[in-house]
Amino acid sequence: MTTDRIPASDLPDIQASAEADGLAQGLSPEEYARACEICGRAPNLLELGIFSVMWSEHCSYKSSKKWLRQFPTKAPWVIFGPGENAG
Structure with a gap:
């Protein structure tokens, strides 16, 4: 068939x-x-x-990416900045 x-x-x-x-x-x-x-x-x-x-927002941060970019990623007091595996 x-x-x-x-x-x-x-x-x-x-x-x-x-x-x-x-x-x-x-x-x-x-x-x-x-x-x-x-x-x-x-x-x-x-x-x-x-x-x-x-x-989804949970995995890709599609609506919050622009806001997360405002946070510092490197500074003596930043343990782990926003980005992959940050949470």
């Missing part, structure tokens, strides 16, 4: 559904488009969940 695979881009309803899944996972439309670009296709639900977590 053979199975023909149809690209999701040829199926607008499926593509719209996949994008809705991405938005439901907390991704912005731009982040969903970037996830598609990285995967070379519409990501599945598991992949969307992974992108959502990795690009």
